Amino acid sequence: MKGIISLFITLSVIWLLLSGHTNPLLLSLGLASVILTVIIDHRMDVVDQEGNRISYPPRLITYIPWLAWETIKSNITVAKLILDPKMPIRPNIFTVKASQPGELGKTIYANSITLTPGTVSMSVDGDEILVHAIDQGTADDLLTGEMDRRVTRISGEH
Amino acid sequence: MHLLTDTLSWFFLLSGGLAVMIGSLGLLRFPDFYTRLHAAGITDSFGTAAILVGLAFQAGLTLVTVKLLLITVFILLTSPTSTHALAKSALHGQLKPLLKEDGGASSNT
Numbered sequence: 001m002k003g004i005i006s007l008f009i010t011l012s013v014i015w016l017l018l019s020g021h022t023n024p025l026l027l028s029l030g031l032a033s034v035i036l037t038v039i040i041d042h043r044m045d046v047v048d049q050e051g052n053r054i055s056y057p058p059r060l061i062t063y064i065p066w067l068a069w070e071t072i073k074s075n076i077t078v079a080k081l082i083l084d085p086k087m088p089i090r091p092n093i094f095t096v097k098a099s100q101p102g103e104l105g106k107t108i109y110a111n112s113i114t115l116t117p118g119t120v121s122m123s124v125d126g127d128e129i130l131v132h133a134i135d136q137g138t139a140d141d142l143l144t145g146e147m148d149r150r151v152t153r154i155s156g157e158h
Numbered sequence: 159m160h161l162l163t164d165t166l167s168w169f170f171l172l173s174g175g176l177a178v179m180i181g182s183l184g185l186l187r188f189p190d191f192y193t194r195l196h197a198a199g200i201t202d203s204f205g206t207a208a209i210l211v212g213l214a215f216q217a218g219l220t221l222v223t224v225k226l227l228l229i230t231v232f233i234l235l236t237s238p239t240s241t242h243a244l245a246k247s248a249l250h251g252q253l254k255p256l257l258k259e260d261g262g263a264s265s266n267t
């Protein structure tokens with residue numbers, strides 16, 4: 001039930017923000033489409049399975065600025081590599097351990113690895129992620145395990 | 159106030175455009191498929207995000223800004239996913255990555 005209510009509120013807010021309409025006819029049509037979506041979601045049994053997704057956004061508040069800063073730093077590193085006439089790249093492949101208990105946590109971790117330029121997650125197998133790094137510097141940043149710890153902290157216990 | 163938002167907006171637009179250009183240059187210069195993914199990563203992560211944030215500053219506090227920020231969020235969620243899909247299918251198709259080790263690197267393939 002909690003999942004249904006939070007889905008309803010989320011969808012309504014998104015509908016309002018995207019449309020910006022306030023006249024009664026369009027509002028009731030929007031309400032109807034939100035209710036229809038909630039009913040379909042409920043019938044597909046996807047609402048309550050991801051039960052604690054509502055607790056993610058508050059914890060992401062500390063993670064997103066950190067990730068943005070890391071992304072900007074590694075953007076500059078890779079941009080330097082591109083602009084360097086000698087192009088001193090040293091591509092290498094290694095595995096890192098994903099210590100997140102849940103699948104959503106692992107997804108966030110693998111996606112964060114790929115989002116940071118210089119490292120791309122190639123495959124996820126159990127709790128090991130195969131990573132392709134363009135340079136030893138970007139690889140070392142990941143091997144310190146700080147990103148892993150931060151994602152584990154926000155994904156918490158399932 | 160208007161001058162401040164305009165300056166910020168142009169700062170983001172120009173640095174985003176620069177990032178897209180550097181990313182495209184890297185796409186041409188880098189030697190193999192996997193390294194080119196990293197160059198495309200610059201265009202994806204910083205280039206588009208900075209351009210969209212710059213446009214959001216132009217739009218001010220309106221619904222357009224909300225939409226632009228939603229687009230930014232969705233791009234930042236989907237572009238790593240598609241990059242991962244590309245890398246995984248290349249790996250699956252037995253495309254050998256170019257590896258270079260100047261000693262000290264711990265690499266196990």
